[in-house]
Every structure is written in C-alpha cells, then in structure tokens.
Amino acid sequence: MATNFIFFLVRRSINAIVTLLLLIFLIFIIIHSILRTPLAFARIYEPNPHATLSQLQAVVQRYDLGAPIYVQFYNYVAGVFHGSFGTDTFYQKPELNVIGTYLPITLELVIIGQIIGVLIGLFTGAIAAGNRNKAPDYVVKVVYLGTWSAPPFLVAFILQLLFAYHFNLLPNSGLVDPALLPGPSSVTGFPLIDSLVAGNLGFFWSLVQHMILPAFTIAIIGFGVVTRLSRASMIDALDKEYVKLAFMKGLTKRKVIYGTAFRNAVIPIITLVALIFGLSAAGAVIVEDVFNYHGMGWWTVQAITNLDYVAILGFTIVIGIFVIVANFVADLLYAVADPRVRLQ
Secondary structure, eight states: HHHHHHHHHHHHHHHHHEEEEEEHHHHHHHHHHHSOOOOHHHHOOOSSSSSHHHHHHHHHHTTTTTTTTTHHHHHHHHHHHHTOOBBTTTOSBBHHHHHHHHHHHHHHHHHHHHHHHHHHHHHHHHHHTTTTSSSSHHHHHHHHHHHHHHHHHHHHHIIIIIIIIISSOOSSSOOSSSGGOSSSSSSSSSSHHHHHHTHHHHHHHHHHHHHHHHHHHHHHHHHHHHHHHHOOOOOOOOHHHHHHEEEHTTOHHHHIIIIIIIIHTTTTHHHHHHHHHHHHHHHHHHHHTTTTHHHTTHHHHHHHHOHHHHHHHHHHHHHHHHHHHHHHHHHHHHHHHHHGGGOO
C-alpha cells in the first residue's frame, strides 16, 4: 500500500512539472508570435522611447534576445529553477521582487473571498438539500446557476454600482484610502497583517472596507459549485441509515440536517476547495482590474497593456503553480480518502 502511494506521488509530481513547462513554452510561443524580432523585444526593455538603433542592439546583446527561441526558453527555465524570473521591463528590477510585492495582496483577497464563498455554498447547499424539490431548493438553484454563469466583471460592476455608487456604503475602488498612505512598513507583505502588527487600526479598517466588494465578488462567482456539491452530498447523506436512525431518536430536522448529515457531507467539499482556490486566483485578474485593487491581477493587466512579457511570464508561472498545486493537493486528498485512486 505504501509503495502504491509513493508511485502515485511520483507520477503526479512528474505530471505537474511537465504541465508547468508546457504552459511556459506556450506563453513563449504566443509572445514571440507578437514580437517577432529581437529589436521589438529590445524596445520593451529600453525605457527611452527615442532610443537609437545602437542602443537597441546593445539591449539585444545584454539580454541575449537574438538567440533562437529554444535557447531563450532553456535559459529562462534554468533561471526559474535557480530562483530568477528575469528583470521586469517596466519596473527595471528583479521580477521576483515585483511578484513578492503584489502576490500577498492577491492571496489575502482570494483566501478571504474563498472562505466567504465556501460558507455561503455550504449554507445554501444545506438549505436546498433539506427542502429538496420545494420552493427553497428551486430558489437556491436559480441563484447559484445565475451567479455561476455570470461573467466576473458583470458581478463586480453590479456590486460596485449598488453598494459604492447607489447606496454609497463602501469605497468603489482602490486598495486603501490614499490619505492614509504610505501606511505601516511591510513585515510579512500581507497588508492586513502588517497593519495589525503595527497597531494601525485606521489603516486596517480602510483595507477591510476596500476589500469587501472584491472579496464578495470572488465569493459570489465561486460559491455555486460548492452549493451544487454540498447539496448532492447532503441529499446522499440524508438517505443513509444513520440519518434515518437520528430521526427515529426524535432529533429535530434542523439538528439532523446541520449536525449529523452536514458533518459527513462536508468531507467531499475539502477536495473541491483545493481546486477552486487556484481558479479563484486566476479570476482575481478581472476582479482586481475592475476595482483597481492593486494586487497581482491588477499588475498583470498593466503588464499586458505595456507588453511587459517578463511580467506576463511571471504571472503565468505563479498562477500555473497555484492551479497545479491545487490539483495535486486535491489528488492527494482523494487518494487518502479513497485508496483505489492510487492505483488508477
């Protein structure tokens, strides 16, 4: 049994690495199909828009932009495995430093949005299962199908229109009130934690206010899949003998649904959370752009606008790692829960 699990880990690890390499190569091909010549790449690296031909050629030599694409791909991948993501063509500093600035902001947003979405999904799934084929069940279905199929930018715009412009309850955009900048010094890189460590509650509260709408946008577009699975798991659990026994003991419907059945139905959700976390990180690109929320998604949109291909590659790798690791964790959880998966 232990040998099978080791082979399972090795096989999944190899698949993850190969997938990441193919993803990087695909982005390489796309970017090189847009910027066809070394001089076109050099113009991105060169901050001077009026650079002479000799200056551009010097940039080509400095970054080895004239090498064949497979050589550039090898050099880039080798650098990544040595902890170097290249030099950001816009900020003119190591890409890893830029990612380290924006990634924690997005992680805070995605984690909080994910927690809210999972809680909403579990609650609505339990309501739907407890009222199967009744009005509450149909209402939940309509709501989660509508939000699940809605484009993220549409959900973001609706929340922004309602709560920021119409009711004027929350800020319409930004990471924090500009009047409070520069804010506390960075200790962990996570603004909420850093503001608490510094004891700057005013800055912390402003961060929370600006985070509410983007976080709920991520929660709304993601809770539907949790609702669907939790409903199915709850319905399956309610048909089990131990649940029927609980009813026979005289327990109320509320206690049986939210106690006995709910605890067992949550187990399949754990693996799902790992999967949708990676997808939520990718979806944060649109959400952050709509709310001008200065995280990694917003930074990526700026990179695409400026054709900062090193930044685009860096974002692709980070999101690719998120999705691959999320799938890997989900596979592990499935393998632990069901040993038959290890043999497949």
